Amino acid sequence: MKMSDKDLDKLFSSQLADMEIEPSAAVWNNIKRGVAGEEVDNESKKSIIPTLQIAAGIIVFVTVALLLRPHTEKVALRGSYTAAIISNGVRPSIITPQQDAVQDMQVQDAVPTTAVSARRESDNAYRKPATTIASVDTTQIPVDINTNDNTSQPQRTVIAAVPVPTPKSTVAIVSTDEQHAKPKTLALNNAPALKENTIAKKKKIRSLGDLFNVVIAKVDKRPNKIIQFENNDEEEGDFGVAGVNLGPIQIKKNN
Amino acid sequence: MMFLEHKYTIDELMNACRDGSRKAQEGLYKMLAPKMLGVCMRYATDKMEAEDMLQNGFIKVFNKMNDYRGEGSFEGWVRRVMVHTSIEYYRKHHKMMQIVDIDTPGIEPSVDPLAASNLGVKDLLALIQQLPPGYRMVFNLYAIEGYSHKEIGETMGITEGASKSQLSRARSILKEQILKMEGKRYENVG
Numbered sequence: 452m453k454m455s456d457k458d459l460d461k462l463f464s465s466q467l468a469d470m471e472i473e474p475s476a477a478v479w480n481n482i483k484r485g486v487a488g489e490e491v492d493n494e495s496k497k498s499i500i501p502t503l504q505i506a507a508g509i510i511v512f513v514t515v516a517l518l519l520r521p522h523t524e525k526v527a528l529r530g531s532y533t534a535a536i537i538s539n540g541v542r543p544s545i546i547t548p549q550q551d552a553v554q555d556m557q558v559q560d561a562v563p564t565t566a567v568s569a570r571r572e573s574d575n576a577y578r579k580p581a582t583t584i585a586s587v588d589t590t591q592i593p594v595d596i597n598t599n600d601n602t603s604q605p606q607r608t609v610i611a612a613v614p615v616p617t618p619k620s621t622v623a624i625v626s627t628d629e630q631h632a633k634p635k636t637l638a639l640n641n642a643p644a645l646k647e648n649t650i651a652k653k654k655k656i657r658s659l660g661d662l663f664n665v666v667i668a669k670v671d672k673r674p675n676k677i678i679q680f681e682n683n684d685e686e687e688g689d690f691g692v693a694g695v696n697l698g699p700i701q702i703k704k705n706n
Numbered sequence: 707m708m709f710l711e712h713k714y715t716i717d718e719l720m721n722a723c724r725d726g727s728r729k730a731q732e733g734l735y736k737m738l739a740p741k742m743l744g745v746c747m748r749y750a751t752d753k754m755e756a757e758d759m760l761q762n763g764f765i766k767v768f769n770k771m772n773d774y775r776g777e778g779s780f781e782g783w784v785r786r787v788m789v790h791t792s793i794e795y796y797r798k799h800h801k802m803m804q805i806v807d808i809d810t811p812g813i814e815p816s817v818d819p820l821a822a823s824n825l826g827v828k829d830l831l832a833l834i835q836q837l838p839p840g841y842r843m844v845f846n847l848y849a850i851e852g853y854s855h856k857e858i859g860e861t862m863g864i865t866e867g868a869s870k871s872q873l874s875r876a877r878s879i880l881k882e883q884i885l886k887m888e889g890k891r892y893e894n895v896g
Contacts, residue, residue, distance in 0.1 A: 454817040456877050460849035462822055463880075466830050468850050470744035478757050479735055485765040486731070 517698060521672060658682060660691075675701060716780050724771050731768055738781065739764070742788045748846050749792035751835050763791040789851060793861060796839050817881045821888050833883050841876035848873050 656662050660680030667676045675696040681704070682693075694703035714722075714733060722730030743760050750756035767787050774783045825833075834842055843862060847853040848869075853861065855869040862869070 454819045454822060454881065458819055459817075459822075459877055459880060462819075462825075463830055463834065463845075464850045466825075466827050467744070467748055467834070469741070470747065470827055470831070471740035472743045472747055472753070472756075474739050474743045474757055474760060478739070478761050479732065481761050482735065482764045482768070483728070483731075485761065486768045 518677065519670075660693075675703065679703075720771070720774075720780055723768060735764055738784055741781070742784060745785055745788045746792055747831060748834055748850065749789070749796070749843065755795075759788065759792045759795050762795065763788040766791060789847070790861070793843060796843065817884050818888070822884050825884065825887065829887065833880055833887075836883065837876055837879060841872050841879065844869055844872040845876040845880070 656665060660682050663678075663680050664676070664682070667678060671677050673696065675694060677696050678692060679694040681691045692704070695701070696703075714730075716734070716737065719730045719734040719737070723734055739760065742763065743756055746756040746759040746763070747753065750759060763784075767784055770787075774780060834845065837845065840862075844858055847858045847861065848855070855866045855873075858864070858869040859866045864872075
């Protein structure tokens with residue numbers, strides 16, 4: 452005799468439909484925790500999540516703001532310019548940091564003066580070396596000033612190179628001397644630096660690292676950029692990180 | 707302890723549960739848990755899995771107590787919650803349930819009804835638990851819970867045809883297994 456599908460269903464149904472098995476004691480404890488925990492968890496999650504989101508948002512905003520903060524150079528308000536010592540009723544000439552050194556010399560040459568000097572006591576001489584003329588106190592320079600009562604004779608000016616504490620910018624100052632036929636002598640110690648700058652600007656972008664460095668330099672004005680890439684001309688397409696500046700964490704490759 | 711010392715009806719416990727009484731919940735659980743674990747055991751592969759289903763099912767029962775509107779018995783409602791929780795459990799843990807087997811069953815094995823009647827509850831439970839999850843669900847729903855193929859399709863998210871096919875395949879496997887069990891028994895006797 453063959454067992455039909457209905458018989459099979461009946462066999463299982465009759466035996467298993469009302470089957471009872473005692474669960475382990477841990478199940479009720481889990482249910483208790485589950486019923487209570489769902490309510491508590493839902494409420495606590497609702498109250499904590501917005502607070503965490505706001506706190507995280509503030510932290511991210513502050514971090515990004517600190518990293519992308521533009522670094523503008525500080526303008527020193529202290530310091531003063533001393534006016535030139537003028538004799539013979541000639542118009543004064545004041546050397547300012549913004550004027551080009553050569554222009555200053557031309558002005559001084561055109562106007563015969565006994566002695567023109569300017570002193571700047573500001574720290575800006577160190578901050579803007581390319582446009583600053585570091586002048587020297589006349590008391591410190593061995594200047595030979597021939598003050599002649601006869602004003603009809605034209606006086607000759609001689610420029611002497613003087614070492615100045617500032618390493619990048621040094622410009623000579625004026626004195627008069629009859630022994631020197633050619634009145635103009637100018638020493639610009641920062642001339643090589645200027646040359647290097649112009650060469651660097653004209654340098655072509657040769658690698659992807661260069662391109663990134665240029666873009667980063669436009670955004671990040673700090674001396675140590677947020678990230679700098681190596682410039683390997685020989686290995687094209689292969690560039691590594693040369694330095695990273697994350698505020699308190701600064702890593703820079705020596706080579 | 708009050709609920710354990712005095713016998714309360716399901717309706718009394720149910721009303722107390724609606725008021726949030728933890729003691730009433732415990733009383734209701736103790737009253738229904740063995741039966742409901744029996745239901746879950748048929749849908750699970752072992753007792754541990756069945757207890758997980760039971761636990762999830764009772765949490766739903768206590769949280770959705772107000773959804774029961776007195777239509778049919780409360781025990782029947784709890785049983786339906788357990789069945790749906792078990793199917794949900796398998797949907798989460800066994801994606802193979804979605805696969806529809808279109809294989810046609812082979813030759814029907816011939817099983818002696820008298821020999822099959824000797825099988826005990828443990829044997830039959832073991833046979834069901836060995837079925838692939840999809841077959842097990844369909845066989846349980848159709849043969850034991852009394853669902854139609856349409857209801858099974860809606861509950862499990864499959865077509866009626868797939869339900870019929872899986873039921874047929876499940877029956878075939880069960881018959882094969884019963885035959886194997888009988889053969890082993892005769893070997894042991896011999």
